[in-house]
Amino acid sequence: MLKQRHLLGLEGYPAEDIQTIIDTAFGFREVLDRPIKKVPSLQGKTIVNLFYENSTRTRISFELAQKRLSADTVNFSASTSSLKKGESFKDTAQNIEAMKIDAIVMRHPSPGASLHMTKHVDAIVINAGDGTHEHPTQAILDMMSIQEKFGKIKGLKIGIIGDISHSRVALSNIHGLIAMGAEVTLCGPPTLIPPNIEELGVNVSYNVDEVLDWADAVNVLRIQMERMGIGLFPSIREYRNLFGITTERLQNHEKEIVIMHPGPMNRGTEIDSSVADSKNAIILDQVLNGVASRMAILYLLLGGKQLEV
Amino acid sequence: MTPSKIKLFMDATAISRSVTRLSHEILEQNHGAEDIVLVGIQTRGEPLAERIKALVDEYAKTNIPIGSVDITFHRDDFRERLVVPQVKGTNLPESIDDKTVVLVDDVLYTGRTIRAAIEVLLSFGRPSKIQLAVLVDRGHREMPIKADFVGKNIPTHEGQHVNVLLEEIDKKDAVELRIYDEEASC
Amino acid sequence: MNVTKQPKTLVLKGGTIVDPLTKKSYPGDVLIKDGKIAGVGEVMADKSATVIDCSGKIVTHGFCDIHVHFREPGREDKETLSTGSRAAIAGGFTCVCVMPNTTPPLDSPETIRYTVEKAENLPVYVHPIGAVTKGQKGKELTEMAAMKREGAVAFSDDGVPISDATVMRLALDYGKMVGAPVINHSEDVGLRNDGLMNEGAFSTKLGLPGNPDIAESTMVNRDIEIAKIAGSNLHIPHTSTQKSVEHIRRMKKQNIHITAEVTPHHLYFTDADLVTYDTNLKVAPPVRSADDKKALIAGLKDGTIDCIATDHAPHTIEDKEKTFDLAPFGMIGLESCFGAVNKVLVKESGWDVESLISAMTVNPRRIMGFETDLFSIGTKAEITVLDTTIEWRFTEEDIYSRSKNSPYVGRTLVGKPQLTLSKGMMAEIG
Numbered sequence: 001m002l003k004q005r006h007l008l009g010l011e012g013y014p015a016e017d018i019q020t021i022i023d024t025a026f027g028f029r030e031v032l033d034r035p036i037k038k039v040p041s042l043q044g045k046t047i048v049n050l051f052y053e054n055s056t057r058t059r060i061s062f063e064l065a066q067k068r069l070s071a072d073t074v075n076f077s078a079s080t081s082s083l084k085k086g087e088s089f090k091d092t093a094q095n096i097e098a099m100k101i102d103a104i105v106m107r108h109p110s111p112g113a114s115l116h117m118t119k120h121v122d123a124i125v126i127n128a129g130d131g132t133h134e135h136p137t138q139a140i141l142d143m144m145s146i147q148e149k150f151g152k153i154k155g156l157k158i159g160i161i162g163d164i165s166h167s168r169v170a171l172s173n174i175h176g177l178i179a180m181g182a183e184v185t186l187c188g189p190p191t192l193i194p195p196n197i198e199e200l201g202v203n204v205s206y207n208v209d210e211v212l213d214w215a216d217a218v219n220v221l222r223i224q225m226e227r228m229g230i231g232l233f234p235s236i237r238e239y240r241n242l243f244g245i246t247t248e249r250l251q252n253h254e255k256e257i258v259i260m261h262p263g264p265m266n267r268g269t270e271i272d273s274s275v276a277d278s279k280n281a282i283i284l285d286q287v288l289n290g291v292a293s294r295m296a297i298l299y300l301l302l303g304g305k306q307l308e309v
Numbered sequence: 310m311t312p313s314k315i316k317l318f319m320d321a322t323a324i325s326r327s328v329t330r331l332s333h334e335i336l337e338q339n340h341g342a343e344d345i346v347l348v349g350i351q352t353r354g355e356p357l358a359e360r361i362k363a364l365v366d367e368y369a370k371t372n373i374p375i376g377s378v379d380i381t382f383h384r385d386d387f388r389e390r391l392v393v394p395q396v397k398g399t400n401l402p403e404s405i406d407d408k409t410v411v412l413v414d415d416v417l418y419t420g421r422t423i424r425a426a427i428e429v430l431l432s433f434g435r436p437s438k439i440q441l442a443v444l445v446d447r448g449h450r451e452m453p454i455k456a457d458f459v460g461k462n463i464p465t466h467e468g469q470h471v472n473v474l475l476e477e478i479d480k481k482d483a484v485e486l487r488i489y490d491e492e493a494s495c
Numbered sequence: 496m497n498v499t500k501q502p503k504t505l506v507l508k509g510g511t512i513v514d515p516l517t518k519k520s521y522p523g524d525v526l527i528k529d530g531k532i533a534g535v536g537e538v539m540a541d542k543s544a545t546v547i548d549c550s551g552k553i554v555t556h557g558f559c560d561i562h563v564h565f566r567e568p569g570r571e572d573k574e575t576l577s578t579g580s581r582a583a584i585a586g587g588f589t590c591v592c593v594m595p596n597t598t599p600p601l602d603s604p605e606t607i608r609y610t611v612e613k614a615e616n617l618p619v620y621v622h623p624i625g626a627v628t629k630g631q632k633g634k635e636l637t638e639m640a641a642m643k644r645e646g647a648v649a650f651s652d653d654g655v656p657i658s659d660a661t662v663m664r665l666a667l668d669y670g671k672m673v674g675a676p677v678i679n680h681s682e683d684v685g686l687r688n689d690g691l692m693n694e695g696a697f698s699t700k701l702g703l704p705g706n707p708d709i710a711e712s713t714m715v716n717r718d719i720e721i722a723k724i725a726g727s728n729l730h731i732p733h734t735s736t737q738k739s740v741e742h743i744r745r746m747k748k749q750n751i752h753i754t755a756e757v758t759p760h761h762l763y764f765t766d767a768d769l770v771t772y773d774t775n776l777k778v779a780p781p782v783r784s785a786d787d788k789k790a791l792i793a794g795l796k797d798g799t800i801d802c803i804a805t806d807h808a809p810h811t812i813e814d815k816e817k818t819f820d821l822a823p824f825g826m827i828g829l830e831s832c833f834g835a836v837n838k839v840l841v842k843e844s845g846w847d848v849e850s851l852i853s854a855m856t857v858n859p860r861r862i863m864g865f866e867t868d869l870f871s872i873g874t875k876a877e878i879t880v881l882d883t884t885i886e887w888r889f890t891e892e893d894i895y896s897r898s899k900n901s902p903y904v905g906r907t908l909v910g911k912p913q914l915t916l917s918k919g920m921m922a923e924i925g
Contacts, residue, residue: 110819200699
């Protein structure tokens with residue numbers, strides 16, 4: 001039903017398929033409002049959640065989506081120490097293959113790891129984050145939330161604020177939003193903006209107030225404290241002064257701006273608590289849409305036979 | 310594949326007559342309109358349910374609740390289907406608990422759609438009773454399902470197709486039997 | 496590949512002789528008697544001579560690769576001097592220089608001696624390159640003079656950049672007395688940071704940390720400035736960036752004696768090829784942008800870059816099957832070398848094959864101070880017979896190295912060595 005067998009990333013992913021996923025996801029949103037939130041769509045399918053990196057939120061969201069579709073799920077968490085040995089990767093893949101698993105949802109710290117996995121297994125692979133590369137399901141749920149709020153994606157102005165260099169969320173969002181016809185401006189300290197990012201068709205700004213003036217919605221990314229230690233930004237105070245989405249800063253802007261955050265938030269660092277809890281924040285809608293869009297992705301990838309392309 | 314023959318089984322008048330009769334039968338068997346909820350199965354069950362509601366409301370001087378179900382996620386044949394599902398959404402009245410739900414659909418065939426629709430209803434609550442009203446029963450059941458109210462029985466062969474057209478969707482009212490000549494289609 | 500002893504008298508008949516020393520090519524035969532050149536051009540052979548038909552082929556000097564890793568001692572599971580020599584002879588090479596980053600490293604006269612003795616009976620000439628600093632730690636110079644006496648032909652801490660400019664200066668000063676080139680893996684460790692591939696749009700798209708071109712070029716510039724003061728022989732290995740080419744070109748115009756090499760993979764691939772996360776393309780320095788590739792080709796053509804060297808770096812399948820970030824750097828390259836560079840430089844870029852052959856024979860031998868006139872009568876035969884037009888698919892069957900980490904597998908190459916004569920042996924590659 002979708003053109004690609006796996007969901008590894010949104011780079012080059014067909015816009016019409018992104019739209020199909022979002023449309024189907026709205027169907028599942030309705031299922032999530034039922035007293036009994038379960039449909040039999042993936043009965044008899046087995047999905048393994050292979051997490052080489054801790055990500056409680058993403059894993060729970062996927063697990064919930066799988067359970068609501070009546071799929072059987074198995075969770076596998078590999079420790080970082082066994083990962084460092086490296087050789088376990090192929091073994092794990094072959095073991096999974098031998099156990100007749102239909103799909104693998106995979107989180108791994110290495111860029112390209114999910115693509116690597118497809119070379120070892122026949123199962124459908126869904127990338128739940130591969131290092132600093134992509135996190136396509138997060139971008140799809142973000143776009144679904146944007147469409148829910150604005151009724152469209154095309155023509156909207158979206159700002160992505162924070163650590164772009166180390167963010168798989170940013171990269172997938174950029175590919176998806178551009179494909180869907182939105183305009184994207186990235187904003188953060190130059191030390192956290194990756195080289196040649198303009199070639200992906202985005203604008204870059206170092207002035208968050210300009211971006212807030214321009215944007216219909218901003219996606220605020222998490223700032224990781226460990227980046228400070230290696231000199232990528234000097235201090236929380238300086239970051240907050242320059243890029244923090246604070247109440248005072250938003251008060252200086254007449255226009256209402258929709259606030260998004262992929263979580264987990266550092267309240268008081270990249271975003272103020274009062275902003276995160278304000279009526280313009282759709283952060284909790286993102287969480288609910290996360291389950292719905294992951295249901296849609298699993299349903300569309302595992303549900304039907306593959307269209308020959 | 311184009312059908313070699315199209316046979317008109319019901320015209321607008323015949324459909325209208327059937328819907329009227331169905332409405333009367335629903336009221337009669339349930340001793341009035343109390344606790345009745347009409348639920349149309351997407352796509353063509355929905356306008357049919359609306360037509361029945363208009364008549365029932367008129368006869369019983371009431372305003373019965375109406376809703377629709379989308380069975381896309383409950384289908385047992387979707388793994389064989391090659392198209393992207395068109396999700397239209399389920400829209401039910403506040404509560405169906407302890408109500409008599411009358412499911413409305415255009416054609417009763419294998420019974421699988423009805424099975425899925427019952428499953429959807431059950432994930433919303435516990436109706437006291439579920440009944441089934443269809444415009445056409447064409448036979449060839451694959452499940453132990455029987456309609457409580459039938460507009461018209463049309464005996465068919467496998468491979469024939471009963472096509473219900475409704476003004477609200479198809480710009481005209483008609484029930485056609487499409488016959489595919491196997492030799493002609495080879 | 497079939498490796499046998501050379502017949503007592505051998506005639507390579509009817510080919511085109513390319514003399515890379517004069518860059519002249521002409522039809523003719525080559526006569527070899529008792530493993531030595533006995534005539535080039537019009538030759539007289541007695542009836543008992545073995546005649547090999549070389550019509551349609553090029554007959555030229557055996558290739559010389561001044562940059563290979565044969566992993567012995569220490570990682571014999573990846574390569575040995577013996578398996579590496581077979582890979583070399585299959586690629587038309589008769590002479591290789593092995594880098595000292597073994598375990599232990601070749602940082603003493605004893606380890607140099609070990610390598611020389613171990614390689615004595617192999618079918619190709621294997622010359623060790625000694626480490627510049629003890630343990631390749633970048634601090635204290637090795638006993639270069641004693642190592643030179645035992646057979647070290649150059650000095651390098653390859654794989655590990657000499658970060659301390661003072662140590663580099665001392666090495667170049669001391670190297671001048673020893674009379675051997677110093678080779679520095681030019682990469683500013685700070686700028687390289689955690690870089691896994693070339694920094695640019697592709698590293699951004701792939702989410703891989705980038706290694707910027709200036710990590711190389713700033714250190715190349717540093718090294719050539721030091722070499723200018725020292726007045727000694729600096730050789731720049733695996734040049735990969737446009738900026739480095741420009742620095743080298745500028746310095747060569749001032750008649751400063753520096754030399755430079757480029758690898759086949761920096762000429763063949765670009766960072767765009769990494770979209771598959773093929774770990775066989777993970778090399779140090781990384782394959783660069785299309786513009787860099789263009790500049791490297793131009794640099795070879797105008798003589799800024801002197802020679803081609805493979806940086807043959809074997810790794811086990813287990814190592815290369817890891818995810819991209821954990822896999823080691825390096826690819827093998829001896830067997831695929833001529834087919835790859837001939838395709839890119841001659842077929843696609845219109846360079847003359849005579850110049851290409853010079854960049855694989857005379858030029859590298861000159862850098863290392865080896866004999867370059869291999870067609871003179873009485874020289875021990877080091878000869879390669881080439882088919883320069885054959886288009887062939889490179890497969891694992893073509894690999895003689897103990898490791899198979901080649902990104903060329905499955906690709907179509909143009910031109911292939913057919914026959915290699917070296918140290919009295921004859922390899923029919925087929």
